[in-house]
Amino acid sequence: MSGTLLVEGGKEEKQGSVLILSWEYPPNVVGGLSRHVHDLATTFAKKGRGVHVLTARTPGMLPYEKVDGVEIHRVHPLHPYEDDFFKWVIDLNHAFIRYAGELMTHEHITLLHAHDWIVGTAARHLKSTRDLPLITTIHATEHGRNHGIHTDLQRKIHEEEERLTRDSDHVIVCSDHMKEEVKNLFPAAEACAVIPNGVDLDHGSEPETSNDDGYFFAIGRMVSEKGFETIIHTAARMKEEERDFSVVIAGKGPLLDDYRIRVGEAGLSGMINFVGFISDEERNRYLRGCRAVLFPSLYEPFGIVALEAMAHKKMVIASNTGGLKTIVKHEQTGLLFQPEDADDLYGQVLRVMENRQQAEEWGRNGHKLAESMFSWERIAELTWQIYEDVRLEAKVAGGAQ
Template sequence: MIKMFRLAFLAPEFIPTWGGVGIYSVELIRELSKKKDLEIHVITPKRGKNYSKKRVLRYFDDKINIHNVSTANDTFFYNFKFQLALVKEFPKLHNKYRFDLVHSANLVHMPDIFLKLFGQLDIPTVCTIHTTIDSQSRLYGKKKLKLIKNREKVEILSRLTYPYINYMQKQNIKRTDRFIAVSEYTKNLVPGLKNCRVIHNGVDLKKFQKDSNDVLDFLDDIKMPKVLFAGRLLSMKGLDTYIRSIRRILKRKKAYFIFAGTGDVKKWERRLRGVLKKYYRFLGYVRHTDMPALYRKSDIFVLPSLTESFPLTVLEAMASKTPVIATDVGGIPEIISHEKNGILVKPLCHKGLADSILRLLDDLKLRKNISNNGFETVNDNFTTNKMADKTYEVYEEMLN
């Protein structure tokens, strides 16, 4: 057994969280910070004008160390700045603290790639695989997706820079000692990958049992059933299909559709042209601490994505006892058993999605059964403490 060790956790996304990788990083570190023999150093960009390191540390009960080595004000180029900043700042931090292990939070971000290429890492490295640039590029290259005109800038940039990022990702894989995949699906994205353990994402059940939030109390005044989508407003999230399904649903039943997430709201509002605004609302960025109340105020959660690795939003909705409808893609079938703890639909099928939403809205008994089974699924399999314990086991194996 190891007595005490220092972990350098490289987190391109941290607090404030704005994506799944950020939430994964925050929740994992929060649980790991409870380990008495682990000294955690999170190395991350400083995001936003109102960023406060003191507030961030308070969230972790001052049990971790945070080192801001760059700034982040966008959703694409900030990562390259972070990679370059690490080349300069990581050796200084390593000389001061003598880290025993480096954990890179996301393979696609590959924050330590230049450290590896320049031979600046002489300690064991582990990397979490949420997706690969190759799988994203194949998605954008599909004929059906070429018809979608509502791509965000970050999606276009990812496609244009694919050859460079794909090459660098392959170099990163060669130079990484161990891997953690968030699902069997993501593990299989890298054929022949060795030294990889599947550790599913997890959520903190206690957080998602809160009943009220003053910021979202306006939703209580809406008497229509509420259908929630939470995620970045990207074409790969299946929003074109979802909007077509909304039009179909409103011809048969009144409902209120909530969009929670960052992106080009005006662009997607144009796609909803002709739909009265009393039937939908874009909330923009919603703090992760406010999400439990939003899930619980919603009657159904919908994730119509074209690809997903192991979506935390599905787990969070289940933990909130909100029934889930999601596409049968990626790692989602590792969570949802059709008609037992959720509803699976085919991607890019607006009729099937609309019919499933209408079915749940009309069948209260089915909603309750799915809600209860979904909660039990998360409680039994997908909690943050299970995720952290298994991750800690990987650290121990590497250091022993």
């Protein structure tokens, strides 16, 4: 940090603003968290609410800019290229604390909203030193991602999550499954509300371009918890039976090269195409052109991309796990199969291949569900109501003004 605060000079906000802390924010997109924070913040701004986002610096991006009404502040940790991830996180939090302290001398911040453990140290420090209420959204837990705590790093992250949820005035999670998980792992998180992720529904008016011999589509980080091995096993059976099956799988991650090698060695290159990282525009093109979308996750707190598929009126085939099973209602808005069960996935894929009309009906039902329950306008209002409730509680208790 240069020590110079870059904000619009002379502007005083009549209403208090929220300061959102998130280590990733577009164009830095690692997972669903980045898009969630962006869409929530921009929806707040559209409604005339003051919102600042404090995030990590992205190469080529300005340290401060105002986009779609959202004031974005990007800071470097002291050692931006630190190889030790946990040390990098500590450095980033120190930079957040320093910058936020300067920001609050110019802006009327009345509430903090932290997203996941990476920004937890800064959020807890600002809450205690500035006497501000703190809301935290937990998007996933280290225990859930790894089916337990097995390493020292995982233990450290788990402890950071525990401290953050304990010190928050209110915790937000995206599904009933996640609420149960958080309450079991962190009993001190007494106030916990379920507010689902939202989805951009503008895609619903775009033309459908799929056809009877189209491909299936899947997208996610190339990590074991996303379950892409199940698709590989299903494709192998399709090949044995000489069925005309193809799937495009998008995303980056540590297992991408391994998956590509395994597909090649199994002779499945003509069926499975791992295309790597794609832009939002490319993702939308793949969604429009596919016949159905596959989500074979072993662990999925919510499943935002399943909602994006529904926004395109696409049929969804998903693992019967986590938040996915709350979005996808079997034989109503899509099809469910048991996680890691390639035979079950094979059977559900065949149903789609053999009955396009039924699949399209389920796709339309999914769009109706997304439209009624998961618009960003609705999600933002539910979130802002929690802000107001927590602000009121703080004022009653003689805390934040």
